[in-house]
Amino acid sequence: MSIKHVTVCGGGVLGSQIAFQTAFHGVDVRVYDISQEALVKTKAALELLPHRYQHDLHATAEQAEAVLGRIMFFTDLREAVKGAQLVIEAIPEVMDIKTAFYRELAGVADTDTIFATNTSTLLPSQMMEATGRPAQFLALHFANPVWIHNTAEIMPTPKTAPQVFDQIVAFARKIGMVALPLHKEQRGYIINTLSVPLLMAALKLVVEDVTDPHTVDKTWMIATRAPTGPFASLDVIGLTTAYNISKAAGDRGNEVNIAIARYLKEHYLDQGKLGVASGEGFYKYPDPAYLDEDFLKALPGFQGAEVSSESSGLSREQPRCRSL
CATH class of the missing domain: 1.10.1040.10 (N-(1-d-carboxylethyl)-l-norvaline Dehydrogenase; domain 2)
Structure with missing residues (x-):
């Protein structure tokens, strides 16, 4: 199944870039953050990216500007993840914050939604039980800046279903990434x-x-x-x-x-x-x-x-x- 609806939770430096890169490749994206103030900063960051895609990737003005029309913004988590096939978490690198977020997310997301963490240094298995769906959870790590260093490291936990892993590898390629699959957990990826x-x-x-x-x-x-x-x-x-x-x-x-x-x-x-x-x-x-x-x-x-x-x-x- 091709992933066409994605929610990015956390609109910071990498979250905003992940959202733009995903939308640039035709996927509908919702961005969730905890406040309107946070989303104002996300929108400001996103508005700078059309120029960068034109300059660095030689995208046309029409291509780059159209991306913003495929991104919606939410402070209500339930609404943000409704109908999402994939939720990419890009929130602070603090374990307590991440596990609390996943417990909340598990209660509002559709049962078949895949969860992916963009954690930089933590192991996904440390938070997989909090997701309530360990078979549908793994790590999907992007490099900064995403559109230049178009790598996506995909790292499963011991409980990630093989078909979910394969689906996220395919998704990474769909949005212009060079997929870098890992076969076991490694703190810090490659x-x-x-x-x-x-x-x-x-x-x-x-x-x-x-x-x-x-x-x-x-x-x-x-x-x-x-x-x-x-x-x-x-x-x-x-x-x-x-x-x-x-x-x-x-x-x-x-x-x-x-x-x-x-x-x-x-x-x-x-x-x-x-x-x-x-x-x-x-x-x-x-x-x-x-x-x-x-x-x-x-x-x-x-x-x-x-x-x-x-x-x-x-x-x-x-x-x-x-x-x-």
Whole structure:
């Protein structure tokens, strides 16, 4: 059965992108969030995406603008999921919040609706019993930004029905994703298993006063010829997500992650510095320092060779390969 009606619960950075990408491929989408205030932010984010799809994917203006007409918005969960064949959850990375949400969702969704979590680092089996339908539940993880890094990692729990897994693999392909099926649970899937250690190592260097965020990014960009560094990536991901991941690891007894979570909260979250979405994180936007042509040049008095975007082969663009 082809999935034609999808509800995305949580209209944040990834939720809004998932909704737009799904609607772009002809699927009717409903977006649910807890308040009208939250939905106002979601709508503002969605209104920026037609231009990005035209610029990055060469979509026509008509194609991109038509997407918004296929998206509806709700603060009533029962109405939002009525008739949905698939519900994609993209709410904060806090287990108590997710399990409470799934218990509520189980009571209002149709019995044959499939539930998928976009969790970045939690295991779907940790919340599968709360869904009331473990055979119809799995993880469906998108990378940020969705339309550029069009990967969808599909991860079953031990109780996911094989036909449900196959159906979500097919759905991922239908909406323009490169489907990346996993055969067993892995915290962090493939992408975050590779990327989270890098981001946490970068934060550790700063939290332990070894160096500063911009120096870390310069080091990474010069050494690997990457277009951006880990702190630019964290700004795109959102520092709230980074905080939640660090705190979860800290709650499991990791002392370094406790210090990282405290650092992010005190120096960034409490100051309203949430990353690109708020206009400031480790960099200020819309013109972050790492895009400056002098960012990778040698300091005055340094006798080594200067590094420029031209000589290094680096692209001076906004960061792209970001997950979480």
